[in-house]
Amino acid sequence: MNNLHNQALIQFRTEIRQFYIVCILNLIFAALAMGFGISFMISAILGLTAPPRPGMLIGAIATVCFGLGLSWLLSTARIFKGIKVINHQLDAEGTSITDDRITCLIVRMLTHYRDNRKTIGKMIRGCTFGGICFFSLGIGTSLEAISILSDGITFTLNNLLVIPAMLLTLGIAVVSLLSSYYFSKFVKIWDRRLLEIDESECALKKNLGLGEQ
Amino acid sequence: MSGRRTVFEIYWEILVYCRSPRSFTSVINRCDLNSKTGQEYLEFLEAKGYLTILRDNGKATYQATERAGEYTSLFSSMYQKLFDSQPGFRL
Numbered sequence: 001m002n003n004l005h006n007q008a009l010i011q012f013r014t015e016i017r018q019f020y021i022v023c024i025l026n027l028i029f030a031a032l033a034m035g036f037g038i039s040f041m042i043s044a045i046l047g048l049t050a051p052p053r054p055g056m057l058i059g060a061i062a063t064v065c066f067g068l069g070l071s072w073l074l075s076t077a078r079i080f081k082g083i084k085v086i087n088h089q090l091d092a093e094g095t096s097i098t099d100d101r102i103t104c105l106i107v108r109m110l111t112h113y114r115d116n117r118k119t120i121g122k123m124i125r126g127c128t129f130g131g132i133c134f135f136s137l138g139i140g141t142s143l144e145a146i147s148i149l150s151d152g153i154t155f156t157l158n159n160l161l162v163i164p165a166m167l168l169t170l171g172i173a174v175v176s177l178l179s180s181y182y183f184s185k186f187v188k189i190w191d192r193r194l195l196e197i198d199e200s201e202c203a204l205k206k207n208l209g210l211g212e213q
Numbered sequence: 214m215s216g217r218r219t220v221f222e223i224y225w226e227i228l229v230y231c232r233s234p235r236s237f238t239s240v241i242n243r244c245d246l247n248s249k250t251g252q253e254y255l256e257f258l259e260a261k262g263y264l265t266i267l268r269d270n271g272k273a274t275y276q277a278t279e280r281a282g283e284y285t286s287l288f289s290s291m292y293q294k295l296f297d298s299q300p301g302f303r304l
Contacts, residue, residue, distance in 0.1 A: 008293035103289040114217040200291040
Protein backbone atom coordinates (compact mmCIF):
# COMPACT_ATOMS: atom_id res chain seq x y z
CA MET A 1 0.00 0.00 0.00
CA ASN A 2 1.63 3.29 -1.06
CA ASN A 3 1.65 6.45 1.04
CA LEU A 4 -0.85 8.39 -1.10
CA HIS A 5 -3.23 5.43 -1.10
CA ASN A 6 -2.91 5.10 2.67
CA GLN A 7 -3.45 8.80 3.34
CA ALA A 8 -6.41 8.98 0.95
CA LEU A 9 -7.98 5.91 2.51
CA ILE A 10 -7.69 7.26 6.07
CA GLN A 11 -9.08 10.66 5.08
CA PHE A 12 -11.87 9.25 2.90
CA ARG A 13 -12.93 6.69 5.51
CA THR A 14 -12.95 9.32 8.29
CA GLU A 15 -15.06 11.71 6.22
CA ILE A 16 -17.57 9.07 5.19
CA ARG A 17 -17.93 7.79 8.78
CA GLN A 18 -18.41 11.27 10.21
CA PHE A 19 -20.88 12.29 7.53
CA TYR A 20 -22.69 9.00 8.17
CA ILE A 21 -23.05 10.01 11.86
CA VAL A 22 -24.40 13.44 10.84
CA CYS A 23 -26.95 11.68 8.60
CA ILE A 24 -28.04 9.29 11.39
CA LEU A 25 -28.46 12.21 13.82
CA ASN A 26 -30.48 14.00 11.17
CA LEU A 27 -32.73 10.99 10.65
CA ILE A 28 -33.41 10.67 14.39
CA PHE A 29 -34.08 14.35 14.92
CA ALA A 30 -36.12 14.69 11.72
CA ALA A 31 -38.39 11.89 12.97
CA LEU A 32 -38.63 13.61 16.38
CA ALA A 33 -39.34 16.93 14.66
CA MET A 34 -42.18 15.38 12.72
CA GLY A 35 -43.61 13.78 15.84
CA PHE A 36 -43.42 17.03 17.77
CA GLY A 37 -44.99 18.94 14.91
CA ILE A 38 -47.94 16.52 14.91
CA SER A 39 -48.30 16.61 18.69
CA PHE A 40 -48.29 20.42 18.86
CA MET A 41 -50.66 20.62 15.89
CA ILE A 42 -53.17 18.32 17.59
CA SER A 43 -52.85 20.27 20.86
CA ALA A 44 -53.49 23.53 19.02
CA ILE A 45 -56.48 22.10 17.09
CA LEU A 46 -58.10 20.62 20.20
CA GLY A 47 -57.61 23.90 22.01
CA LEU A 48 -55.58 22.26 24.73
CA THR A 49 -53.37 25.26 24.71
CA ALA A 50 -55.45 27.44 26.97
CA PRO A 51 -55.65 31.21 26.55
CA PRO A 52 -53.95 33.62 26.81
CA ARG A 53 -51.36 31.64 24.77
CA PRO A 54 -51.55 32.33 21.08
CA GLY A 55 -52.80 28.83 20.10
CA MET A 56 -53.33 29.73 16.45
CA LEU A 57 -49.79 30.96 16.06
CA ILE A 58 -48.38 27.86 17.78
CA GLY A 59 -50.55 25.67 15.54
CA ALA A 60 -49.19 27.45 12.47
CA ILE A 61 -45.58 27.09 13.62
CA ALA A 62 -46.25 23.41 14.48
CA THR A 63 -47.64 22.82 10.96
CA VAL A 64 -44.52 24.40 9.44
CA CYS A 65 -42.35 22.25 11.76
CA PHE A 66 -44.23 19.09 10.72
CA GLY A 67 -43.75 19.92 7.03
CA LEU A 68 -40.09 20.73 7.52
CA GLY A 69 -39.62 17.57 9.62
CA LEU A 70 -41.17 15.44 6.87
CA SER A 71 -39.10 16.95 4.06
CA TRP A 72 -36.00 16.84 6.31
CA LEU A 73 -36.63 13.12 6.90
CA LEU A 74 -37.14 12.31 3.21
CA SER A 75 -34.10 14.30 2.05
CA THR A 76 -31.87 12.81 4.75
CA ALA A 77 -33.07 9.31 3.91
CA ARG A 78 -32.05 9.77 0.26
CA ILE A 79 -28.58 11.04 1.19
CA PHE A 80 -28.20 8.47 3.97
CA LYS A 81 -28.94 5.56 1.62
CA GLY A 82 -25.95 6.32 -0.63
CA ILE A 83 -23.60 7.08 2.26
CA LYS A 84 -24.61 3.88 4.04
CA VAL A 85 -23.72 1.73 1.01
CA ILE A 86 -20.30 3.41 0.62
CA ASN A 87 -19.59 3.23 4.36
CA HIS A 88 -20.49 -0.48 4.52
CA GLN A 89 -18.32 -1.24 1.48
CA LEU A 90 -15.39 0.61 3.05
CA ASP A 91 -15.85 -1.36 6.27
CA ALA A 92 -16.19 -4.65 4.42
CA GLU A 93 -12.96 -4.11 2.46
CA GLY A 94 -10.96 -3.20 5.58
CA THR A 95 -7.31 -2.20 5.24
CA SER A 96 -6.66 -4.66 2.40
CA ILE A 97 -8.62 -2.48 0.00
CA THR A 98 -7.02 -2.19 -3.44
CA ASP A 99 -6.05 1.01 -5.20
CA ASP A 100 -8.79 0.55 -7.81
CA ARG A 101 -11.40 -0.18 -5.20
CA ILE A 102 -10.71 2.98 -3.23
CA THR A 103 -10.80 5.04 -6.45
CA CYS A 104 -14.08 3.33 -7.33
CA LEU A 105 -15.59 4.30 -3.96
CA ILE A 106 -14.30 7.88 -4.32
CA VAL A 107 -15.94 8.09 -7.76
CA ARG A 108 -19.13 6.63 -6.30
CA MET A 109 -19.15 9.23 -3.52
CA LEU A 110 -18.54 12.03 -6.02
CA THR A 111 -21.40 10.73 -8.14
CA HIS A 112 -23.65 10.55 -5.10
CA TYR A 113 -22.66 14.10 -4.16
CA ARG A 114 -23.32 15.43 -7.68
CA ASP A 115 -26.74 13.74 -7.68
CA ASN A 116 -27.70 15.18 -4.28
CA ARG A 117 -25.97 18.56 -4.33
CA LYS A 118 -29.23 20.48 -4.75
CA THR A 119 -30.95 18.47 -2.03
CA ILE A 120 -28.11 19.19 0.41
CA GLY A 121 -28.39 22.88 -0.50
CA LYS A 122 -32.12 22.76 0.30
CA MET A 123 -31.36 20.95 3.56
CA ILE A 124 -28.97 23.71 4.63
CA ARG A 125 -31.71 26.32 4.17
CA GLY A 126 -34.42 24.03 5.58
CA CYS A 127 -32.38 23.13 8.67
CA THR A 128 -31.67 26.79 9.40
CA PHE A 129 -35.34 27.76 9.02
CA GLY A 130 -36.45 24.63 10.91
CA GLY A 131 -34.03 25.44 13.73
CA ILE A 132 -35.55 28.90 14.09
CA CYS A 133 -39.13 27.46 13.98
CA PHE A 134 -38.33 24.83 16.62
CA PHE A 135 -36.64 27.44 18.77
CA SER A 136 -39.81 29.60 18.60
CA LEU A 137 -41.99 26.55 19.28
CA GLY A 138 -39.88 25.57 22.31
CA ILE A 139 -40.12 29.05 23.77
CA GLY A 140 -43.76 29.61 22.74
CA THR A 141 -45.22 26.45 24.26
CA SER A 142 -43.48 26.84 27.58
CA LEU A 143 -44.65 30.37 28.32
CA GLU A 144 -47.69 30.97 30.50
CA ALA A 145 -47.62 34.72 30.06
CA ILE A 146 -45.39 37.37 28.64
CA SER A 147 -45.63 41.10 29.26
CA ILE A 148 -43.64 43.77 27.57
CA LEU A 149 -43.49 46.81 29.77
CA SER A 150 -41.63 50.06 29.46
CA ASP A 151 -39.05 48.86 31.98
CA GLY A 152 -38.45 45.42 30.43
CA ILE A 153 -39.93 42.01 29.52
CA THR A 154 -41.40 39.64 32.14
CA PHE A 155 -42.49 36.05 31.50
CA THR A 156 -43.93 33.13 33.47
CA LEU A 157 -43.28 29.49 32.62
CA ASN A 158 -46.39 27.33 32.13
CA ASN A 159 -45.42 24.63 34.64
CA LEU A 160 -42.47 22.38 35.38
CA LEU A 161 -43.92 19.55 33.29
CA VAL A 162 -43.36 21.43 30.05
CA ILE A 163 -39.64 21.86 30.74
CA PRO A 164 -38.57 18.41 29.36
CA ALA A 165 -40.66 18.97 26.21
CA MET A 166 -39.25 22.47 25.88
CA LEU A 167 -35.69 21.16 26.28
CA LEU A 168 -36.30 18.47 23.64
CA THR A 169 -37.73 21.04 21.23
CA LEU A 170 -34.75 23.29 21.86
CA GLY A 171 -32.50 20.23 21.37
CA ILE A 172 -34.09 19.63 17.96
CA ALA A 173 -33.51 23.32 17.16
CA VAL A 174 -29.83 23.02 18.11
CA VAL A 175 -29.34 19.80 16.07
CA SER A 176 -31.13 21.42 13.15
CA LEU A 177 -28.82 24.45 13.24
CA LEU A 178 -25.74 22.24 13.75
CA SER A 179 -26.80 20.09 10.78
CA SER A 180 -27.05 23.18 8.67
CA TYR A 181 -23.50 24.11 9.75
CA TYR A 182 -22.08 20.63 9.03
CA PHE A 183 -23.87 20.32 5.71
CA SER A 184 -22.47 23.73 4.69
CA LYS A 185 -19.00 22.58 5.67
CA PHE A 186 -19.44 19.34 3.72
CA VAL A 187 -20.68 21.20 0.62
CA LYS A 188 -17.76 23.64 0.77
CA ILE A 189 -15.21 20.80 0.87
CA TRP A 190 -16.84 18.64 -1.80
CA ASP A 191 -17.48 21.61 -4.11
CA ARG A 192 -13.78 22.39 -3.91
CA ARG A 193 -13.06 18.76 -4.84
CA LEU A 194 -15.37 18.98 -7.85
CA LEU A 195 -13.47 22.08 -8.92
CA GLU A 196 -10.15 20.28 -8.46
CA ILE A 197 -11.49 17.41 -10.59
CA ASP A 198 -12.39 19.84 -13.39
CA GLU A 199 -8.82 21.14 -13.30
CA SER A 200 -7.34 17.63 -13.14
CA GLU A 201 -9.45 16.49 -16.06
CA CYS A 202 -8.06 19.26 -18.24
CA ALA A 203 -4.57 18.00 -17.40
CA LEU A 204 -5.67 14.40 -17.97
CA LYS A 205 -7.10 15.30 -21.36
CA LYS A 206 -3.90 17.14 -22.37
CA ASN A 207 -1.47 14.52 -21.09
CA LEU A 208 -3.21 11.53 -22.64
CA GLY A 209 -4.46 13.23 -25.79
CA LEU A 210 -8.09 12.53 -25.02
CA GLY A 211 -10.51 14.76 -26.90
CA GLU A 212 -14.04 15.89 -26.05
CA GLN A 213 -16.81 13.52 -27.02
CA MET B 214 -22.25 2.58 -10.97
CA SER B 215 -24.99 5.01 -12.04
CA GLY B 216 -25.66 8.72 -11.47
CA ARG B 217 -23.88 11.77 -12.76
CA ARG B 218 -20.40 10.72 -13.83
CA THR B 219 -17.94 12.61 -15.94
CA VAL B 220 -16.82 11.09 -19.22
CA PHE B 221 -13.36 10.49 -17.70
CA GLU B 222 -14.88 8.54 -14.82
CA ILE B 223 -16.76 6.38 -17.32
CA TYR B 224 -13.55 5.78 -19.34
CA TRP B 225 -11.75 4.77 -16.15
CA GLU B 226 -14.54 2.39 -15.16
CA ILE B 227 -14.58 0.75 -18.61
CA LEU B 228 -10.80 0.38 -18.70
CA VAL B 229 -10.57 -1.12 -15.21
CA TYR B 230 -13.40 -3.53 -15.96
CA CYS B 231 -11.84 -4.54 -19.28
CA ARG B 232 -8.52 -5.65 -17.72
CA SER B 233 -9.82 -9.10 -18.54
CA PRO B 234 -11.70 -9.59 -21.84
CA ARG B 235 -15.35 -8.50 -21.62
CA SER B 236 -18.25 -8.65 -24.02
CA PHE B 237 -20.07 -5.50 -25.13
CA THR B 238 -23.18 -6.48 -23.14
CA SER B 239 -21.27 -7.06 -19.92
CA VAL B 240 -19.47 -3.68 -20.29
CA ILE B 241 -22.68 -1.71 -20.76
CA ASN B 242 -24.42 -3.57 -17.96
CA ARG B 243 -21.56 -3.16 -15.51
CA CYS B 244 -20.95 0.50 -16.36
CA ASP B 245 -24.68 1.30 -16.54
CA LEU B 246 -24.61 2.67 -20.09
CA ASN B 247 -27.13 2.45 -22.88
CA SER B 248 -26.10 0.67 -26.10
CA LYS B 249 -25.62 3.86 -28.11
CA THR B 250 -23.39 5.72 -25.64
CA GLY B 251 -21.65 2.47 -24.68
CA GLN B 252 -20.76 1.87 -28.32
CA GLU B 253 -19.47 5.46 -28.64
CA TYR B 254 -17.25 5.17 -25.56
CA LEU B 255 -15.83 1.80 -26.61
CA GLU B 256 -15.14 3.02 -30.15
CA PHE B 257 -13.43 6.13 -28.78
CA LEU B 258 -11.22 4.13 -26.40
CA GLU B 259 -10.37 1.67 -29.14
CA ALA B 260 -9.46 4.50 -31.53
CA LYS B 261 -7.16 5.99 -28.88
CA GLY B 262 -5.45 2.66 -28.38
CA TYR B 263 -6.72 2.01 -24.85
CA LEU B 264 -8.86 -0.96 -25.83
CA THR B 265 -8.34 -3.80 -28.24
CA ILE B 266 -10.99 -6.08 -29.71
CA LEU B 267 -10.36 -9.81 -29.44
CA ARG B 268 -12.34 -12.07 -31.75
CA ASP B 269 -12.86 -15.72 -30.90
CA ASN B 270 -15.30 -17.85 -32.95
CA GLY B 271 -17.11 -14.72 -34.12
CA LYS B 272 -17.53 -13.49 -30.54
CA ALA B 273 -15.95 -10.08 -29.88
CA THR B 274 -14.58 -9.07 -26.51
CA TYR B 275 -12.85 -5.88 -25.36
CA GLN B 276 -9.58 -5.84 -23.46
CA ALA B 277 -7.61 -2.91 -22.04
CA THR B 278 -4.15 -2.38 -23.54
CA GLU B 279 -0.93 -1.54 -21.69
CA ARG B 280 -1.48 2.10 -22.60
CA ALA B 281 -4.74 2.03 -20.62
CA GLY B 282 -2.66 1.37 -17.49
CA GLU B 283 -1.12 4.85 -17.77
CA TYR B 284 -4.58 6.41 -17.87
CA THR B 285 -6.02 4.37 -14.98
CA SER B 286 -3.04 4.94 -12.71
CA LEU B 287 -2.96 8.69 -13.46
CA PHE B 288 -6.71 8.87 -12.84
CA SER B 289 -6.40 6.99 -9.52
CA SER B 290 -3.57 9.18 -8.27
CA MET B 291 -5.49 12.36 -9.20
CA TYR B 292 -8.64 11.24 -7.41
CA GLN B 293 -6.76 10.04 -4.35
CA LYS B 294 -4.86 13.32 -4.18
CA LEU B 295 -8.21 15.03 -3.52
CA PHE B 296 -8.04 13.57 -0.03
CA ASP B 297 -4.40 14.27 0.50
CA SER B 298 -3.85 17.89 -0.40
CA GLN B 299 -6.53 19.80 1.57
CA PRO B 300 -8.09 19.48 5.05
CA GLY B 301 -11.25 17.41 4.80
CA PHE B 302 -14.64 17.19 6.49
CA ARG B 303 -14.49 16.77 10.28
CA LEU B 304 -17.07 16.98 13.03
